[in-house]
Amino acid sequence: QVxxxxxxxxxxxxxxxxxxxxxxxxxxxxxxxxxWVRQAPGQRPEWMGIINPTSGSTSYAQTFQGRVTxxxxxxxSTVDMQLSSLKSEDTxxxxxxxxxxxxxPYYFDYWGQGTLVTVSS
Amino acid sequence: DTQMTQSPSTLSASVGDRVTITCxxxxxxxxxxxxxxQKPGKAPKLLIYQASNLESGVPSRFSGSGSGTEFTLTISSxxxxxxxxxxCQQYIYYSTFGQGTKLEIK
Numbered sequence: 110q111v112x113x114x115x116x117x118x119x120x121x122x123x124x125x126x127x128x129x130x131x132x133x134x135x136x137x138x139x140x141x142x143x144x145w146v147r148q149a150p151g152q153r154p155e156w157m158g159i160i161n162p163t164s165g166s167t168s169y170a171q172t173f174q175g176r177v178t179x180x181x182x183x184x185x186s187t188v189d190m191q192l193s194s195l196k197s198e199d200t201x202x203x204x205x206x207x208x209x210x211x212x213x214p215y216y217f218d219y220w221g222q223g224t225l226v227t228v229s230s
Numbered sequence: 231d232t233q234m235t236q237s238p239s240t241l242s243a244s245v246g247d248r249v250t251i252t253c254x255x256x257x258x259x260x261x262x263x264x265x266x267x268q269k270p271g272k273a274p275k276l277l278i279y280q281a282s283n284l285e286s287g288v289p290s291r292f293s294g295s296g297s298g299t300e301f302t303l304t305i306s307s308x309x310x311x312x313x314x315x316x317x318c319q320q321y322i323y324y325s326t327f328g329q330g331t332k333l334e335i336k
Contacts, residue, residue: 154317154319156324156327213321215325216276216325
């Protein structure tokens, strides 16, 4: 069965960086785009960006341009997301999510369990 | 950015009721709209994609309709497991979500 297993919760100070991992299993890793979506407490989900697992090419939401980097490792079927210059407003649950449609990849059929990132001094 | 607006923000209903949630896009998105259900502490669950296509394994009491800028999600007969928050999402211009509709027990 398809699973996206994310790394554990993290606490960071303002100005720091955080790197999250998402390990895919149960399907062919290179056949589906993967995305990162975050959700602050009580807020709507917010799309952050997408990575092509075959080529490694990425596209990021304008809100996060310059602060986010997504990478993948095909040998371990893992995608990582690093977010830098953290602010308190970055406190949220971060999800990786799979795109079921290669031609329209911005909706998501499988999600990880989420990783809570808390930014606090 | 394409803004997505849902109504109502909160909906109180009873088991067995038929309920409808509306989602409006700030510009035309054709049929590139999805609906998700989210329960507290859990990831969103895909219900509907391309406005009216039911995701595999989702009960048939859920249905979606619309195109252009106005869309609806209908639950034909509410079950206890359906009380949750629902989000619409456009996915033609990258991805943006509506603010959510919380479906509560009356």
